[in-house]
Amino acid sequence: MQRRRKLGRGVAIVGAGMSKFGMFKDKDSRDLFVEAYNEMLSSVDKGVDPRDIDALYLGNFTNDFFMHQGHWGPIISDLIGLAPKPATRTEGACASSALSFREGIFAIASGFYDMVLVAGVEEMSKCTTEEVTEGLSLALDEAYEGKVGFTFPGVFAATATAYMEKYKGATPDHLKMVSIKSHNNARFNPKAQFNASVRDIMNSRVERAKKKGQPVPTWRDEMDFLHDLSVNPMVAWPLQVFDCCPISDGGSCMLLVAEEIAKNFTNNPIYVIGIGQGSGRALHTKDDLTYFEATRYAAKEAYESSGLTPKDIQFSEVHDCFSIAEVIHTEDLGFFKPGEGYKAVEEGLTRLDGPMPINTSGGLKCKGHPVGATGLAQLYEVWQQLRGEAGERRVPKKDLRIGAAHNLGGTGGTCSFNILERR
């Protein structure tokens, strides 16, 4: 019935940048954006005149609440001298900048513009953990989820419990394997908030104890280390600290142009070949917590618009706000069958050198999760991988050509899934 959804005009990425992610008391949203923007400009190897940028889309989620500042579009457009050209903020909770990416694509594909800057920024670490928890709860449905007491760790703990109840083989150890795998990747990501493996962290604790003359811990391996509640406290059963992404500050951006002019800016553009977005219903309407309908819909749209299937995706960034989210989303995206995501982790299929590398950047868990900047930071990782610029964390496949990025907002309210290609 439904005609195949496709763009009337192709869109390519010709530049990308990302600030270092972390907790920076001395940087505000403007600083974080500029750090990403300057890298983006220098990544356009044939050069670009910023005066040719037609418009800006900016993803931001919580600055109204945390910083008493909404209306970020014109602030950033003013900052980089883009004004009086248009600047639009998109907000889809933790998927805010993936939505900016999409609107930038539509604006070019519509024929109206040729070059659009898309960006995301978020500044969170100046707030207390309690304030962050309250601010992020703006992404919940206040009437149906917030008022019954849910916070995000609680929602994803319930999700993990439901998953383990449905798929009896799945255990909290599988969630820890996700974290160990992601930390192994983040070790090679200099911009990650935690660029160390779990073994590195474990060893540093041993060294510290030795230096201080304290009793030296005798953890057998990473899993043993993560079982130790004194180093990995419980947050909401079965989620421990290492199952949860941190509070982060960061900025990210990309320069999009019409496909036909992409080679004017770089010999190595990355093409947008599939776009997908979905929305999800509040938790009280769900019959089953072990899948995300928004992700499934976004995946369907992206696969249909690209003409690809999950088998064609060679690696992907997947929204791992909590370890369980990565497991479930790899199923919803069709990389693994329902109930087999946890086995894939156990078998090492999602490792950097596995057949389906997931979160080569370290994911939200290790790279950090400045919520409004995350969507484009995921796409930045795919861009770096496809351009062969991911350094030691490069996916070791012979013909790396197609990668994807999946971004979630709220308890599943918004999902974006986009597929990129190197030609």
Add this chain to the structure above:
Amino acid sequence: MQRRRKLGRGVAIVGAGMSKFGMFKDKDSRDLFVEAYNEMLSSVDKGVDPRDIDALYLGNFTNDFFMHQGHWGPIISDLIGLAPKPATRTEGACASSALSFREGIFAIASGFYDMVLVAGVEEMSKCTTEEVTEGLSLALDEAYEGKVGFTFPGVFAATATAYMEKYKGATPDHLKMVSIKSHNNARFNPKAQFNASVRDIMNSRVERAKKKGQPVPTWRDEMDFLHDLSVNPMVAWPLQVFDCCPISDGGSCMLLVAEEIAKNFTNNPIYVIGIGQGSGRALHTKDDLTYFEATRYAAKEAYESSGLTPKDIQFSEVHDCFSIAEVIHTEDLGFFKPGEGYKAVEEGLTRLDGPMPINTSGGLKCKGHPVGATGLAQLYEVWQQLRGEAGERRVPKKDLRIGAAHNLGGTGGTCSFNILERR
């Protein structure tokens, strides 16, 4: 140098709805949206199956702050059974839903979608005036405007002062003439928050005094009435209460489709023929407060994309958050020369029966200004006028064919200007 910006695929409006605007303690954002949505559905005279809607864009500005609820896209998509289809929130302060309108247009013009719902909603009256003032200040640039103590009445009072300083003939009475004219139009708008003329209001005060046996006021005319500080108190010189839009709740929406299928839904679609958006810099960078660069840029884009000039626009809704804003914007949009907007009001050119009717709906001043709903509510007025459905406030021109709507966010940070046509 710049190629002419135009859409690769035409877009038409086939349905529109607007809730009554006002202060409704018993209605929340969901209720206000549904009121607009139901009217929109019934306005599609050949019928539409809501299951054919491909996506939603929703404008909202302050609900994060006022209602502790962000991430409105999926909430509304859930409410009307659109989920799991995509839903995106746009935020550009008081221009939030005009941005949704634009993104809906791009999504269709890109070829990706055929039918998109665009909407706006805002719920403000449950807050105190102090809370509303603080919430709306999220639209200011906090670093450069907020921290020096500006609020919106202050910004526009400074704007009015600068205008009267530059154009010596302009006086506070000209601002009152804007309000008198808008109230005359709002008298015929049953959905307006204040659907009464200033004379009606004046007469009702006289009647009330008589009934209560109080001394009967002896105002000579509307202007005399508005000079009386006991009924029209000073807010920020030269702006009095009747120069300021009220605090309002409301919802608005439109159904957009690809031009080639518009006649499947109605014999009387309204076509989008020009779109424009601009952004503006913070006040401290301005050399002159008497124009809005965002408006001028948006106008340039809309005229260029439509191939029209200001002379072709037969009537327009213009963002009159304060009376001075309407005067200046009618200049920035090219309807009158700089410094002649106030004369146009004095000469009655902007009256309903004048050559260039402005704010036939009553404008923000009288219709109300639920900020996130305003942009689409302005377009709703243009839709009603062009379809001949504006009742007693119909613009009395022989061949009413082209109207426009202008929406501003912040101190001039975001501007949207769109031109519609009946064919």
